[in-house]
Amino acid sequence: MSESTIRWEQDADGVITLTLDDPASSANTMNDAYVRSMGETIDRLEREKESVRGVVLTSAKKTFFAGGNLGSLIQATPETRDQVLAQVTLVKRQLRRLETLGVPVAAAINGAALGGGLEIALATHHRVVLDDPKVKLGFPEVTLGLLPGGGGVVRSVRLLGLTTALLELLLQGRQVRPEKALELGLVHELASADELLAKAKQWVLANPDAAQPWDTKGYKVPGGTPSTPSLASSLPAFPANLTKQLKGAPYPAPYAILSAAVESLQVDVDTAFTVEGRYFVDLVVGQVSTNMIQALWFDLNRINGGGSRPAVEETSRASKVGVLGAGMMGAGIAHAFAKVGVDVVLKDVSAEAAGKGKAHVANVVGKQVSRGRMSQGKADAFLARITPTGDAADLAGCDVIVEAVFEDTALKHRVLAEAEAHAARGALLASNTSTLPITSLAEGVQRQADVVGMHFFSPVDKMPLVELIVGERTSDTALARAYDAVRQIGKTPIVVSDSRGFFTSRVFGTLVMEGAALLAEGLAPMSVERAALQAGFPAGPLTLLDEVTLTLPLKIRDEAAKAGAADDHPGVAVLRTMVEHGRTGKSSGQGFFDWQPEKRVWPGLTELFPSSDAVPFRDAQERLLFAMAVETARCLEEQVLRTVEDANIGSIMGIGFPPLYGGVLQYVDQYAGGVAGFVARADELADRYGERFRPPAILLERAVPAGSLRAAAAV
Structure with missing residues (x-):
């Protein structure tokens, strides 16, 4: 077996590793x-079975097995459906032959077993996993628009029961650590690195008649099958609960997983594999999985692998970070660096104010301790790395400064200049501004080449994206250092050029303002929200406006007007009307919604903005999507965006663009009819609702057969 990916070793006991x-x-x-x-x-195992007492599967890699070949899957089309089905059927048939070989088979899982890796492990009779919290097991396929097609659905529902398998593994793509996997019954034993293989071999030798539970006469699936009365009575609620969980968004994978899981329990195991395979192939050849694999695997890996990093050879690591401003954002940034072992100086106007920021971090860490996710000793060490202060002299030795004070140019000039004077010589000077041009902020310091925008998203401990903004004088070295710092804290950096609102804030503004415009045109408040949710957005635009406060977009518009860059978006008048009525958002308890004692639509909205049927629901959905897509295309045309990958990942991870479309520019490329189809629809929307939907030149240039924005950016 030359060039084999599997090494064969047989010991004196007759056990094959x-x-x-x-x-x-x-x-x-x-x-x-x-x-x-x-x-x-x-x-070979079947030929030599008489001399084989058992089999142990393990890996020579850091991970046990990484999963399916996404490079192949993303190329699948409806025309190649039969080939895809044949391949996945072959994979399943091989694993089925392994588990019915007639000898005991164990897995020594030495690292992560996700997707196909866990499917291989489930085809063994006994699973021993490395007792290391870094090891994860699970089926993340749903997060890429797929389902486990190598037997993962069939085996997991038979092993764990329908409800447990769906909720704990399949529907949310949850990844569990070894202890949880043992608790669920997904694995049988935990072991140290030294014990792993020995335990697996020991079990094999002690269990010569091992078989899978579903191949054992009289085996009953935990919780029963769909014909079991107790389970049958609860089954009708599953689709409704799933729709509620997805908020009506058109994700096909969760529904396919549910169908495959239920149907597979109503037939024998071999027929069940056929059922699972058909659902899998339906997803593979569909557009949603193509979109999600492209964005959340290939685009994301390109960015995290340094695709947008300047070609500066030396990789840097922050050793001491100064955070200016100890509000929620500053505290979150301090938490992010301290979490990876970096010492942080958290500075505010006084030690007392800075202490409140550290107290916020202590509260977050305390919750982890109470939930058993961190020991008290580690929590104490974590918090000891954060030094609150009101004295700029304490910034001495900091090699990275991150400013996170209020959005005021003069204030930012002052605190950055103060930090520059006290921090380590040549320290990176980063600003967390979400809208103010970095070039103008750099004018407040001496070393303007070392100034870069480092825009975090709230809440920092949960949001995975950081937007890096390059000013006119920002050096490649400074950008590379910022990129490295973001990767050091485990977040994903996208790179954009300097402009008002940059990319994320600018495009996010089009979403929420379009929602306000829809309200003014007669769409009922909850219809505005449902249009967004059923298009795949995580929240409705009116909710988002209340969350950020209605005065913030108005302030940004007013600042843009001073700079001669404002437009006359119809949503602005809606926000001004709301503010005039004292409705400023969630922080005041009243905006588009009354937030106390619970969230509900403010009754006065229908008086201010009477409902009508002037806007079709499909138009409302597409207006929200197109508003963001057209503005993103303008960003690409103006070179605010440098790559399609940055646009797609930034839109999904930073501003909630629906992942099912693969990001905001992938949405354009995959629209019915391609870019040409998108341009035609954009013109329709512009003719009916306003010139803001009119497609820019870059879209018109690509509105040719086989044209795409990804290809345009590559050129």
Whole structure:
């Protein structure tokens, strides 16, 4: 078996150790080489079964097995459906032959087993996993628009029961650590690195008649099958609960998972694999999985791998960080750096004010301790890394400064200049501004080449994105250092050029203002919200406006007007009317919604903005999507955006663009009829609702057969 991805070793006891080790890759995946190698290995096991007392599967990589071959899956089309079905059927057939070989088979899981990796492990009779909190097991396929197609649905529902498998593993793509996997019954034993193989071999030798539970006569699935009265009575609620969980968004994978899980329990296990395979292939050849794989795997990996980082060879690491401003944002930034072991000086106008910021961090860390996710000792060490102060002299030795004070240019000039004077020589000077041009903020310091925008999103501990903004004088070295700092804290950096609102704030503004405009045109408040939710947005635009406060967009508009950059968006009048009526948002308890004692639409809205049927629901949905897409295309045309990948990941991770479309520019490329179809629809919307929907030149240029924004950016 030359060039095999599986190494075969037989010990004196007759136990075969199969080591997954793809020589052409740093991780094992279900590529063609694996399929060929597994086929050859199973053939040999069947030939030599009389001399085999058992089999142990393990890996030579840091991870056990990384999963499916996404590079192949993303190329699938409806025309290649039969080939995809044949391939996945072959993979399942191989694993089925392994679990019915007639000898005990164990898995020694030495690292992460996600997706296809867990499917391989579930095809063994006994699973021993490395007792390390860094190890994760699960089925993340749903987050890429897929379902586990190598037997993962069939085996997990039979092993854990329908409800547990759906809620704990399949529907949310949850990844569990070894202790939780043991608690669920997903694995059987935990072991140290030294014990792992030994325990697996010991079990194999002690259980010569091992078989899968579903192949054992009389086995009953936990919780029963759909014909079991107690489960049958609860089944009708599953689709409704799923729709509620998804808020009506058109994600096909969760519904396919639910259908495959329920249907697979009504037939024998081999027929169940066929059912699962058909649902899997439906998803693979569909547009949603293509979009999600492109964005959340390929685009994301390109960015995190340094795709937008300048070609500065030396990689830097922050050793001491100064955070200016100890409000919610500053405290969150301090938390992010302290979490990865970096010492942080948290400065505010006084030690007392800075102490309140540290107290916020202590509260977040305390919740982790109370939930058993962190020991008290680690929490104490975590908090000891944060030094609150009101004295700028304490910034001495800081090699990275992150300013997070109020959005006021003069204030930012003052605190950055003060930090520059006290921090380490050559320290990176970053501003967390969300709207103010970095070029103008750099004018407040001596070393303007070291100034970069570092825009975090709230809440910092949960939001994975950071928008890096390049000013006119920002050096490549400064940008590279900022990029490295963001990766150091485990977040994803996108890079944009300097302009008012940059990319994320500018495009987010089009979403919420369009929601306000829809309200003014007669769409009922909850219809505005449902239009967004059913298009795939995580929240409605009126809710989002209340969250950010209605005065903030108005302030941004007024500042833009002073700079001669404001437009006459119809949503502005709605916000001004609301503010005039004292409705400023959630922080005051009253905006579009009354927030106390619970959230409900303010009754006065219908008086200010009477409802009508002037705007069709589909138009409302597409207006929200198109407003963001057209503005993003303008950002690309103006070179505010540098890459399509930055646009797609920034829109999904930063401003809530629906992942099912693969990001805001992928939405344009995949629209019915491609870019040409998008342009035609944008012109329709512009003719009916306003010139803000009129497609810019970059879209017109790409509105040709096979044209795409991704191809345009590459050129």
